[in-house]
Amino acid sequence: MYGGFKKNKTINEVLDKPTVLTIYGMIKSQILSYVNGVIRAGKESVVFWAVSPANDDIALKTYLVSTSSFKKRASYILGDPRFSRIKSGTRNLVYLWAKKEYQNLTSCIGCGISVVKPIAVRKNVLALEFVGKNGVPEKTLVECQVNKKDYKSAILLIEQxxxxxxxxxxDFSEYNIFKTKNGLILFDLGSAVDLQHPNSQELLKRDINNISRFFVKRGLAVENPIDVLKKIRNEL
Known part of the structure; x- marks a missing residue:
């Protein structure tokens, strides 16, 4: 092991020098003990399997500072009353995005909503509860057989x-919901916006339509998305 990283397991472009220093800081603060390999890699982030000093698994979500994707994501922050001061520059936007996801998850946990539990955030690195076992994450809805109960649970998450x-x-979809023996667990909440955001209602419609479309493709009958929208808004 070298400086908290298992040898040859975390060589990835995500680990630029500032990110490595951030992770070292989390190790020194005893948030992490060491970092294993990559669990999931995407355009905007890479998730590592890490371990805490108490030997608990942690999902270490590291946002890519070098990616241009976050410029397209700025609309999810602009207009959100919780984040009125936004410094210029991609790095600052990424740091704010990580902070926003941590804050969204913390709010959800406080409301009793089934989401992954946030542990800590430092700059572009977010430590989260690991949903899975021995470095293998639970499967998402898209990877599982689904049923009517799953559909109702997914709609309930949107409503809650x-x-x-x-x-x-x-950005609610079958790709960011774990299916576990204890029910569904939602993750990837960086995109979540406050209801006062000017695009919140359009995003709500899109979330309902997207997840409804998934269950229809799987051969399940679903409620009319318009009726679901009205129920969530208490218009029925």
């Missing part, structure tokens, strides 16, 4: 976000 946490996910 809206009514309890006063948030709209903004």
């Amino acid at each position: 976000l809206y009514k309890k946490a006063h948030l709209v996910h903004g």
